[in-house]
Amino acid sequence: MPATFRHLDDVQQACSHCSLAHLCLPYGLGIGDVKRLETLVDAAKPIARGTELFVQGDKLTAIYAVDSGAMKTSMIDAEGLEQIMGFYYPGDLLGLDGMGDEVHHCTATALEDGHICRIPFDQLDHLVDEVPGLRRQLMRLMSHALSDDEQLLLTLGRKSSEGRIATLLVSLSRRRLMRNLSASPVRLSMKRADLANFLGMRIETISRVLRRLQECEIIAIDRAVVSILDFPALEAWSARGAWVADQ
Amino acid sequence: MPATFRHLDDVQQACSHCSLAHLCLPYGLGIGDVKRLETLVDAAKPIARGTELFVQGDKLTAIYAVDSGAMKTSMIDAEGLEQIMGFYYPGDLLGLDGMGDEVHHCTATALEDGHICRIPFDQLDHLVDEVPGLRRQLMRLMSHALSDDEQLLLTLGRKSSEGRIATLLVSLSRRRLMRNLSASPVRLSMKRADLANFLGMRIETISRVLRRLQECEIIAIDRAVVSILDFPALEAWSARGAWVADQ
DNA sequence: CGATTGTTTGAGGAATATCAATATGTGTGG
């Protein structure tokens, strides 16, 4: 067995611990296939806040999964400005967007200290040719990852600032639920400036909207931790300012 | 030879006429592979304005290429509102976003009478397993198609209304250049309401900005046809209101 | 603790949505 491969016992533990469950790659594969895949995944490695996991333009050598902590991805757009693409929490996969041409399209940065799983791409790529179901699953994940982000960014584009914040909070909360975590509290690991960049508004406006949400007792904020007190109300706010397209 | 396959002579003509050239699938494949692929493509079929080529949720049975005319794609988002995802002109591929899970994620509608090429998915899928380069090329196209749209929508999110319109015009013009067409004029086949939906602003604002661009003699509008008189100026406007992220 | 970085709050102004009215274009049947 090559040195990069680990024993199946270690691996089973690694991936079950990884809470990725149905969101991660194994979904839809046979038992044997999953085991072969799991042997590719390195144990979660620590990453320090501010560290870049990969940089836009880097050759894609691996796919990553957030084990603990939080990450952001960002792109430098045509005008040379940074645009934050998304925020990633435990269970989320990173680097899928670069699988097409094997180059990372964005930069991934740690928002706080955490741990990251690494799935070497060349080994995965070989396995893809051997296991028919894996290619499907990868493409499924790829298109889902992209369309989820896209969907969020799209709807944000037509909302008021209140709607944007509420939508983001609802989205983060829903993603927690999908991982069998409690809907609340949500941890906003990113700085206000990151939020502002992502949501396309100013940090001052972020502050004001969050204050308004607190005054209405829809959320409660303690440092980075946001407790959702009234989920239905938050959802109602998330529709706010979503212009109905005329005709 | 199955009835659905056509003779290579017909096919060569079909794809060379199709102006997809380097943008279409054949790019990067060997001559033999290209010929095998071309046998899958049906001749361009007419489509009437307003017709839906495929609908969100439909099983993916084919990939499409715009031969003539123009198309839009749209999604119904979580709040039940229509969100226009993009506009497609001759040479553009449609349906790539659904390749992951073989379900169309958006609805494609003809903006004017035109012609569409159809590439049956099941046959393409078989070919993918046989021709190694094709899978790469498809994933490349897939991720590019997605990231191009995403990029545009993203940058739009942080721009003023003037910046948004200018950016869209520049983008449409650049896409014409990529197909060896003249940069100008650009045909805005879609209604103002579609533009407004896509750009996240109101139709009245669209009107006003277009008027301002005309008054500055940067563009000239005749019906749906927009002539770009001063490309550098338009590019300058496209950066307008692109907030510099603080910090 | 200072120094630095990040966040909140306030006052004023610019951009853009909204509402209402008019104009232009497009298709249909006489």
Next chain:
DNA sequence: CCACACATATTGATATTCCTCAAACAATCG
């Protein structure tokens, strides 16, 4: 070909949202 109805686009006046600038406040880190 014209006249009408209907859809689409433009224009104007007003209201609102959100950004800008400026300052105070809180947190973090050496």
